[in-house]
Amino acid sequence: MGEMKSALERALERAEQLGTLSPEEMRKRKEEEHILIGEGLAKRCLEHGFSGVLAEGMSKYDGKEKSVVARSALSVLLQSMGLEDTDLSERAIRGILNLKSGERIESICQEIEGVLQEYHQAKQRCHQENRATIEKSVRESLHRLRISGSAVGEINAGTGEEWKRMVTELQSRFGDRLGKLKTSLADALERSSP
16 A cells, blocks of 8 residues: 555656756757647647637747747648548648748649649549449449349449549549648748748
């Protein structure tokens, strides 16, 4: 029983350890705290779609603190852009433009929006053009599993291995372009003034 420590004893030990942190450790801990704040602001912006959350949150900080919070938020926003979730990607772009502006940044964001739009159009076109082939492939797969006749209702052409292969090809092609644009955007954000 003597080995177990109460919550108060553990808290006092931790407080004692905190008191012995060097100035460098305190600075590092504060920076980590600001990184988490930036991530939280970005996640709220992405979740609700209201990019004003970022400006409001950023207004509470100055100098280096503001820079760390902004850099952290921008990182989360940048990572959130992807091919499949257009709404999330658009929120991320609005958030980025809310935090940083400039001709180069805006131009890259427009290119990203263009790639996302092209991807979804290509995916829709591919689905329409290959619907019969995809449905046939799904029916053949079901037949191999001895599922046929009235047990098979309407075939969802958005399922099946053939459709997954087609989507994977599209994702590869457009994902490469998106990845390059995201890298260019990260560089532009890094070079822009805080």
